[in-house]
Amino acid sequence: MGLLKLKGFPGTGSFPHGIHPPDNKALSANRPVEVMETPRTVTLPLLQHLGVPSKQVVKSGETVSYGQMVAKGEAFVSASLHSPIAGKVKKNVTVTLPNGRRVDAITIQAEGEQIPPERIWEEVKFTQWPKEGFSDYAPMDIVKKIQESGIVGLGGAAFPTHVKVMPNDTRVIDTMVVNGCECEPYLTCDYRLMVEAPEVIVTGSLLTGRAVSAREVVICVEDNKPEAIRRLQHAAQKTVVQVVVLKTKYPQGSEKQLVKAVVGLDIPLGGLPADAGVAVSNVQTMATVARSLIKDVPLTHRVITVSGRGICNPKNIFVPIGVSLAEVVDFCGGLTPDAARIISGGPMMGFAFSDLSAPVTKGTSGLTILTHDEVRKTDETNCVRCGxxxxxxxxxxxxxxxxxxxxxxxxxxxxxxxxxxxxxxxxxxxxxxxxxxxxxxxxxxxxxxxxxxxx
Incomplete structure (x- = not known):
């Protein structure tokens, strides 16, 4: 089938070049999100976003409540950090993240009564999220709330969201593009969120669109996700949000390729989507924006995927930021005997690592565990200039x-x-x-x- 013009948009629904790797999403796509119990301790790195590390604002021995700020993003390109549990601040540690970076971190031990994480997830799914009445929200007030809540891009890049949506007199944002492509093989956390909680995504998209004063708000989904498309279209009825269906191709979810597919513009080398009049953000980020503005809760939890043939029970999980990856793996039944490689993220853009004591961070989209057969070493040969x-x-x-x-x-x-x-x-x-x-x-x-x- 040839590429179709998108109704109301100059893009073709795709981009030049790219590839079609096996998506391997069937392992987890039909598994509803499960909720992980409150852990005994969490480890919160002060740098789990692009930019400057946040500055710790609590002391060892101090008692903190759920959602309390424990580190403040004082620089413009930074992000504040909030506790996902009630408890007591323990010692500071240095942790190695899956990308190899060593960073300072706060450890918090759970104490006292906890808000059940099941209640938090049920709120995400079943709240009657408003779709109108946002004219009372000044754009700058939305931006400030996003910044206070420590929200970053949850598609993997972890770029502070308030920086993206900050009003700027020198640029005009015409289109707010919400990225629901999730083109990385194996990962299905965004897909499950679109299927199970489309309302919160639409509300967050409307609020973020108002923050940037966009004329158009679109949620983009690849055509291999018909159930997500149907659910989002239903949730977006009687709103200005449009659900745009794009051709399935990797890496459709990359910002520059997404802008090309939707608005038909090439972002210049060294440029940003804003240079083309576009702001881009992930569907899970939009859900977090809605919770921040409507429910007054910061970013403390996210949905991740644990998949691959090297994990006993592939799952999509609602987890607290800071829980150890070892606990996440145990929640999925552990590794299979032939597990050979653990990847933070997906196999195309993720990082292979081995230390499961590392914590889930804001940018953790999932774990992919591959078997020996899948990672069998093939010797490199010389370039044959095939192009x-x-x-x-x-x-x-x-x-x-x-x-x-x-x-x-x-x-x-x-x-x-x-x-x-x-x-x-x-x-x-x-x-x-x-x-x-x-x-x-x-x-x-x-x-x-x-x-x-x-x-």
Whole structure:
């Protein structure tokens, strides 16, 4: 079937290049969200977002309540942190996150009466979320509340949401795009939220659209999620929110590709969606915005997916921020005997790691556990100059040139080849017949370039 013009939008519903990897979503897509019990302790890293670490505002031995701020995001590009449990602040620790970064963290031990997490999830699902009457909310008041609530992008990037939606006299946002594509293989947490709690997503989208003064508010979903599309369309009836159906292709959920698919515009190198008059945010982020504005609760919990053939019982789980990944794995019945690799996120853009004592952070979208057969090592061979990586790259880059610049530690050359334009989607590595780990080399090249510029 050819690409169709989107009704009322100049985009075609897709973007150039990209790939179609097996999505493996059937393992967890039909499993309703389960609620994880309150843990005995949580570990809250002070840096679990893009930007500056938050500053601790509670002391060891201090008693805190559910939802209390324990660290404040004092810089503009930062995010405050709130306790997901009632308890007592214990010692500070240093933790290693799945991406390898070591960060300071607060530990809190549960004490006293707890708000049942089942009640929190039921509120998300069954509240009669308002769809009108938002004219009383000034855009700046919405932004301030988002900032106070510590809300960040929950699609994986964890960029502070208030920065995205902050009013700016030099730019006009025409379209608020809510990302429900979830194109990463295995992950289904956003899908389950769209199916089980579409009302809260629509309310959050309306509020965020008002914050940026957008003329259009659209929720974008790939056409391989018909049940989510149907539920969202029903929830959006009699509102200005439109549900836009896009062609299924990876990485459709990447911001630049999403903007291209919906409004038909290319974001310039080094540019942002706002440069094209668009603000982009994730469906789960929108649910959190609604809870913040309507229920006056900060970001303390999120939905994640635990999937793969290396986990006994794949699940979608409503978890507190700060619970250990070991407890999450145990909640899913543990690892299978042939489990070989644990990935934070999905297999295309996630990070392989081994220390399950690491906590769930705001940006944790899920865990993917692969078996020995799935990760069997294949030796790299020489590049055969087939051009498949170029055909796959959604950013029109030449991945082999970027990888070679990184391999030979030539950051100036990498900059000339626009290495920072790479969105690290992994499409190049996926299609490479020589089994070159191109995306890993490109990540290393970005680190080299940053160091070279700071010299």
């Amino acid at each position: 498949r990586c170029v055909d796959a790259c959604p950013m029109n880059l030449v991945p082999t040139k970027l990888a070679l610049a990184a391999r030979y530690k030539a950051p100036e050359l990498a900059a000339q080849y626009h290495i920072r334009a790479c969105v690290e989607c992994g499409s190049c590595s996926y299609v490479c017949p020589a089994k070159l780990n191109l995306v890993q080399l490109i990540r290393e090249g970005k680190v080299q370039l940053n160091a070279w510029e700071r010299r």
